[in-house]
Amino acid sequence: MRHLAFPIAVTRLGMVAEGVTRAFWPFWSVLFVLIAPLMFGWHDLLTRPWLWGLGTVGVAFLIVAFIWGLRRFKMPAREAAVARVDAALPGRPIAAIADTQAIGAGDPESEAVWKAHVARMEDRTKQATFVEPDLRISDRDPYGLRFIALLFFVVALLFGSVLRVGTLVEPTGQTLATGPVWEGWVEPPAYTGKPSIYLNDIPEGVLRVPEGSQITIRLYGEVGALTVAETVSGTVANPDEEPETQQQFVAVQDGTLAVEGDNGIVWNLLVVADQPPLVELTGPIESDAMGEMSQPFLGMDDYGVVSGTATIALDLDAVDRRHGLAVDPDGFETLVLDLPMPFTGDRTDFEEFLVDDLSEHPLANLPVTMTLEVTDAAGQTAQSPSEPLILPGRRFFQPFAKSIIEQRRDLMWSRDNVSRITDVMKAISHRPEGLFSNETTYLRMRAIIRQLDGFVDDGITEEGQTEVVTALWDLAIQLEDGTLADARERLARAQERLAEAMRDGASDEEIAELMQELREATDQYMQLLAEEMDPNEDGTDQADNSENTQELSGDELQAMMDRIQELMEEGRMAEAAELMEQLNQMLENMRITQGDGSGNGPRTPGQQAMEDLEDTLREQEELSDDAFRELQERSNPERQQAENGQQQGQQPGQQQPQGGEQGQQQGQQGQSQNQPGQDGQQGSGQGVGEDSQGGGQDDQGSGGEGSGAEDGRSLAERQQALRDELERQRGALPSLDGEAGEIAENSLNRAERAMEGAEEALGQGNLAEAIDRQAEALDALRNGMRSLSRALAENQSEEPGQGEQDGGATQRAEQSQRDPLGREMGSEGGQFGTDEGMLQGGDVYRRAEELLDELRRRSADQERPEIERDYLRRLLDRF
Template identity: 30%
Template structure:
């Protein structure tokens, strides 16, 4: 094999050129350039699509705007169908036209776009695809360097944004107008967008068209006892556009939705629906309880009034097509809640104070207090004929206003006259609502407040009353005998004719005269009740002289007025009951005042009122009564009811006495009355001693003009001598009594001086008392106790008259310091309260704050002005009848 000679440069250029070219072609392009070219190609596709298909998009937005308005379903279904066909053909034509003129862009166009966007001159992207024409190494090296620099330059090309240049193709901006209309229509449709778009694409024929043309009005009517207004309910979302739900009268209210289509309503509510524009279609109400047909009530209209008792979906259908649908939640009516937060306590007048709270969903129909004997199981049979038939004493209590639910209330009931008073009983508070559901408090065992009798005859009468009430059939004879025995002991009850006649009447009713001495049937229940009541009143008359009877009449008058206000009685009846209440209150105050005066006249120590008590005078009470009357006249029934309830609370805790904190003159008046009692007591003791001395003198002296055998003689002389000796022996005692009498007279003179300085004129009995004391002193000094005793009796009578006159004058002058006070048990260490339970200010005439709002004079005057203005306008018959009817309704609350 021969060796090949070395080649020269001319012998091998071609292969080198080819190899060099291949190496250049295999060189990698600039990093990221293919991606940039691809994105540029995609933008070119987008621009071409926008230019060819913008009419399609604009037409679609315009169709959506029309569909969202919701008017297409109201058209004739054939017209609706024709519009949909035309729209479909137009849409298809625009799509076909777009595809027909669509020209796909090329890679060269993508590179050219990149060069144009980035401002590259001399088409550098094309350079990357060129090859060198020569294979010279120097040229190849230069080419490679050129490509390296070009790749570095093209490493970060800007892709740019699409620029379809639609302004030239859409000079009127129809595409923008279509988009704007679509946005407005969709915003107006809101949550109804989906259903409306579906309805726009589905023409309704037959019964479906009837459903769309129908008008549905429906509302929920709660039971009357709830006090809730009717609830207007909207149609279902599928057809709400055909029913106006935004405009409602002032007498209705929107139901509060529980969910998107849920409405809550109380048990016993009724669904009232009216459907019109349904032609001959059969309309049904579909509930969880069944299907109910609506009855015709007018031309082309049907209605139904259906009671709802079950929660669930409710719909109205016409020939099976749903016109409206809802989801109704029937909420249960819970039983009332009642409690006794504190055990009942007695008031100062021994009435039972029931402290309680009540509440209910919609309103309490009745409230009562159940009382049973604690020594018997609950619900046991009656123990005696006097018991109630169910052995339970039930007392109705006032039902509070719903605004007072959950608040602590106090009511007063007097059980002192009941035979169970003084024994342990079981109390339960029972509240009922309009559905008859009961709410009961936890039973509380207490001692039922009874009356304390200090008078022995009164206590004996009460004991026999209890025996008669407990077992009339067995005890009526013995009770009658004891009562007759009490009646004939006149001195035990100060010969009170009223007591005697009452006891004799009780005996005659138990054992009539015609039956005495032989057997007969026991008295009837009515007779026993009458006698029991008569004995109770007789004992009260003996005990306090009629104060308790006056209090009972006051309580009855308060209850009658409260019940009349609760039922909305006419103003004439309220005025009459108000007069009766004012009379009963004045009688009660007079009875307490008379009792206080009698105790003072008897020398008893008058009790001091608690410093926390608020003193009430007769004028204060009269002012309150007039204010209460004015409230009722001006239609302020709620404020009047509150004031009456607080007035009852005040009277139940009223007591008579004197203030602990008195003015200087009041203290001086009290001191003078105390000294008057001391003088009267000293004068009485002096009278007793004078009487004994006068009696002893007559017994020892005998007849000074006659001897033992009736003839005058030595014994008469002896008697004269004895009288002289006795007189000398008694001069010492007479002088001491004379000194005491003069001392009592000087004390009386000091009181007369002080009384004259304070009150002015001195009552005439003071002068008679002074004269009697002066004569008594002279007779005692002269040793004549007999005539001194007569003078002392006159002085004593005059002192009693003077004390009574001074007492009356002091009470008239210091009425605000000697009168009636009101306190609440257990509040002696708290701030002072006025008779209405409010915090009293330091000054009696200062502002009063509390939980009871009583209108001031300005509020009452304003109410009176409104009433007068309404009456004036009501008399103007030229006003429209609607306005006059409205004015009459406003005046109803003032009548």
């Protein structure tokens, strides 16, 4: 049976391998442990006695292991291999063939059966294959010593050299001759971010290194056989000194670097100087009505700017030296502000804004010079040319308040003006009828005058000057705002008392009393705010931003306060506190609007198109939010179940506040549905609006019943409906000439294609792809609305009579909308204000850094689903 020869031979070789492995694993383990130190060259560090002693011990272990293996190794016989192959076959056919018939010999029928049996076994032997050897020896090496030895050997192969083993039999002097006789490194300054240079890999020639790089040369072998010559450090070596085996110096100038002797080399070093930074103002200083300034500037450096300051000093020559400024000033300290640096990205070339509120500073509204100075990592500084400007301060429109602020400025200018200021204030308050809105401001004025009278004879002290300056500022603010500031303070006190009651777990009676106090303070504040917003009154600093407000009725405010009281009485303090915070933000940004809710006349086709596109944009944002929420639910169903469990017991028609939304449905659905101004416009009369600057209340449709999230349609069907609606709106667009009209048309086409891609992805269940396409659609829609707004303005300017058809109506949105980043829509229809501040009254840059840190923290959270972390990483890459 020749077909069995190959399987039996291979199986026998495997059995030989088994025997060698089981018998000689200690031998090759000891061999690996002995070779690894030799490949590292550790024997070069030992003296000859130690080397002979350790070598003898190692060789002894190696011999013992070899003898141990020889005694245990036995060459397997062919019969053992045949038996192993036979055992792997069903029925042991090889053994069956070798058997003889024991019973029935001579009986033809019995012999026929036996021959059939043998023939069947012969056919079965044709299926024979070799048997794989079992090389596992864990029963003989339970501690894995062989793997430890193998690890030593592999590490030696990676970090050592087999050639080092040959040095074991060579003299020590020849070892130095075969290895490197010198080594060198160039380490640039850390702030450059450049890698170290290994000089042994650099050929002769020109070598460029940054200024301040540290050069290290190490010499091996006989002292004096090699020397280092250099001219880049600017120092002169003493020829009488014995050369050192390691030399370090800093490259400060162009020159040569040479290792002289056998295997010497020479480089021409070009030292690249660290250029000084550059800073300059890139635009005029700007400010708002409240006095917050914004100064753009540019910073540049070859390796990056580290820090910077803005120095503001009084420009005495430019001051109009009249009235209270005619006397010499007491002296103003130079104002130094830190320049904001980019939180992320490259600082080699950047543009930033210096933002600060210096309304109460003595230099406010005076001529000053501004000088910017930046410093790089090398300590080099650069200054911008001094720029003359008027330091912005708060603007006062009420004449009496302006006169008070002028006296405050004169008092800060010089304490010698105290007598003049007293006389002026007595003169302007001689006949108070009609000047003061209430008795409180008049009494504060008289108290300040009496305080100044006490300083006329003896002179005013520095502490008294500070006290009077503060009192004058508070008086001017009260005169400018009327009694609105007092009402706002009373409202803040009521809110604080209610918040404290939430924390302390007040009784129902105390809660009812505090809520009544809050209602009265809110009513007073709304009434005074309405008086301030009266268009027939002058002297207020309220801008007409009605197009950027979302109106909220008084009934809705009362419903919100009723809901807060109800939650507190039920003991749900956390929900009440969150709703209270929303109410505080709305009250802080409240303004009064008047009108009939009908707009400014009939809408033009362009205005109607803008409004339709705004609705489409809002619905696309809602659909994108719903898609992302569903993506999170699919990725982490356990978290969603936990959230659903926490929301049990919530009343229908009531939404949990989430994200940054300020609005919330209050009370029963019937009340909210019956509001005539639910679409963002007050039906008639007077209403309360929330300023868009403060991050107003989200549109009523966002996440509500009208969003389509609960109308039974799938996400793909809603996306298809939006795409069909956009197609209809594109067909209804007015004919607009010019480049802006063409850009608007192309952008809307791109938005429709992106919606189509999102629809296909939603139909396939690919939510991540759908969200990306929806983001493209949102971007294209915003761009199209901006271009359409410009096109409408251009076409309107070409037709003088068109603007008067609707009574001077401008193209602006009737509702306040937000894009996904929380930015308010601009004043021109549909234009989303990317230049709008996302924060008001806070540190914008600090908040931006906090948001980036939160994104980084969530993207690094391994417990979050991978698909969500991938989405967060894409956000970080984009911003």
